Amino acid sequence: MGDHDVPFLQEAARQTPVRHETEVLVVGGGAAGVAAAVAAARGGADVMLVERYGYLGGLATGGLIILLLTLDDGRGRQVIAGLCQELVDRLAQRDAAWFPPRQEWGREDEALIRRDQRRGLVWGHAPHRVRYSVAFDPEEMKYALNEMVEDAGVRLLLHAWACDPITHAGCVDAVAFQGKSGRFAIRARVVIDASGDGDVYAAAGCAHESAQVLPWLWFTMGGIEDVDAAIDAGAGGFRTIGEGKALFPWGATEKIARRIDATSPADLTYAELECRKRVMAEVDRLRREVPGFERAHLCRIADQLGITESRRLQGRYVLRHDDMDRGFDDAVAITGHWTKYGAVYEIPYRSLLPAGVDNLLVAGRCISVDHRVHHATKEIPACMATGEAAGTAAALSVRSNTQPADLDPKALRARLSERGANLSR
Ligand SMILES: Cc1cc2nc3c(=O)[nH]c(=O)nc-3n(C[C@H](O)[C@H](O)[C@H](O)COP(=O)(O)OP(=O)(O)OC[C@H]3O[C@@H](n4cnc5c(N)ncnc54)[C@H](O)[C@@H]3O)c2cc1C
Structure with missing residues (x-):
């Protein structure tokens, strides 16, 4: 039933308690949200990360999507580093991840490829190559993400569901959440929508596209x-x-x-x-x-249905299939493609920015790309890379008293590189 067919109730105006104030508010604790929160906190901002469920990782853990596809360009070169690489290192230290050693990346050796296909790490059409992709344990991943968030000093709130952004003069002033104890608001200077489904930007009225999908259950x-x-x-x-x-x-x-x-x-x-x-x-x-x-x-x-696609932002730039291999002056992340060898997308900062709301950033699978590019940018490593970029941008905005929409992409790129993200092909 569409909204035009249903009766409406008139609700009384109500007061919502502002329970927390923070510089950066991240909505959604999936791969993108965790990377955003950690990057913002390491950038010196006071950060709150709010998640509706009782654990971090989103689809990567709760959806049992336990394969990082991929950190390379399909030609043996690593293109995603930064926080995603740090997560792999943390997992590897506890024997909770498996990936081919660096000297094998890009090789066309049939035995190695068959070994990696058995682990779900090689896809697409032959001729195949060994990829830098990673299989991991989901419970270990939840714990590693908790540690990253705690070590960075992020204030974490679980079991709270974001419902409404409260906007004023082209900015999100606060976000209202629903918890068991009732409705409450968190006021923030910068908000990052890492909800996977773009819940915050959709409720704020930002332009987006919606897809219907066949669900998976791993x-x-x-x-x-x-x-x-x-x-x-x-x-x-x-x-x-x-x-x-x-x-x-x-x-x-x-x-x-x-x-x-x-x-x-x-x-x-x-x-x-x-x-x-x-x-x-x-x-x-x-x-x-x-x-x-x-x-x-x-x-x-899996605790969560595997949803490949729901809302996609139509932001200040929509990254399209034709943009494959194109360079952007404001690129803040680079990703390869899990089914293609040598296909690389630079992701411009503008793909993380909705039009019309100046202090809102978007990260993860719901950023501003078309359906075909989404196949690449929705993957966990790419979600972490856009999360890291959004979090770093949020911290820079707070420190420089500039809205994210007005931030100098050069300064952002410099900060990302300093922190270990890869921005060069
Ligand atoms: C079937 C399938 C197979 C896939 N295969 C692979 C693969 O092999 N390798 C790979 O790298 N990627 C794969 N992907 C893609 C990848 O798993 C996801 O796109 C990626 O994990 C998304 O990360 P995210 O942080 O953007 O979103 P999510 O993981 O969806 O995280 C969003 C988080 O926000 C929370 N949230 C949502 N709404 C609210 C709200 N209103 N308030 C508070 N919290 C909220 C959610 O609970 C969740 O924790 C696959 C996806 C699917 C569905």
Whole structure:
């Protein structure tokens, strides 16, 4: 039912308590939001990070999307570094990540490629190359993200859901949140929308496009006799960093009847019920039909539906497919493409800026790009890179008393490079 078909209630005007004030407010604690919050705090700003669920990582952890695709350009050169690389280092220190060693990146060795395909790290069309992509453990990732946020001095608030930005004279003054104890507001000088779905910019009336998608629901199984043999026999999963375990990226065109709007509770309810039913049927099929699965068990179904796309900002610049390999003076991140070798996008600062709201920045999968570029910029490493850029911009804005929209991109690029982000191809 569209809004024009429904009756409306008139609500009484109400007062909302301002429970917190901060310089930088980050909405959403996924890969992008964590990177934004950490970068802003390390840039010297007072930062609050607010997340609706009880853990950090968003789709990367709760969606079981436990593959960082990719940190390279497909030709053996690393293009995403900075906080994403720091996260990989932290995970690797605890044996919670697997990736090919640097000397193998870009190689066309068939045995190495087959090894990495079994881990879900090589995609696209042949001829293939070894990529710098990373498989990781989701619970370890949640903990590593907690540590990064705490070490940076970010004030974290979980279990609060952003509902309405309160805007005045082209700026977001505060954001209203809903928690169990009621509605409250957080006032901020700069707001970063890292909600994945662009909840803040949509409610602020910023231009955007919306996509309907087929939802996914990834799951893991354990107790598989010989994971590599089962994968080679066509089981359809990937080995994870846990021994005897496989990740199943469940969800495909033929398995659920219709696309959904991932911002609609009714559509999400339909998808949650349908996908779970079909995942259970797939678990039964694997046990019944695939050698090696006789004593296998279901370890975990993702807490969150896998939503590839919902809202995309139409901001001060919309990065388009034609912009592949194009250089931008205001580029604040560079990403490769997980299915293409040698395809690189520079992401301009303007793709993080909505038109018409001067102190709002956007990071992660809902930035201003077209549908095709979104395939590249939605990946976890790219989301961390745009998060890092947005957070660094927010801190610079606060320190220089300038709105993000008026910030000098040169100064921002210099600061990002100083901090270890890669801006050169
Ligand atoms: C099926 C599928 C397969 C994929 N495969 C890969 C892959 O193999 N490798 C890869 O790198 N990427 C992959 N991706 C893409 C990647 O997982 C996501 O695009 C990326 O993790 C998005 O990060 P994000 O931080 O922008 O958004 P999210 O991870 O969605 O994080 C947004 C956060 O904001 C919170 N939030 C949302 N709304 C509100 C609100 N109103 N108030 C407070 N908090 C809120 C959410 O709870 C969440 O924690 C895949 C995606 C899907 C769906």
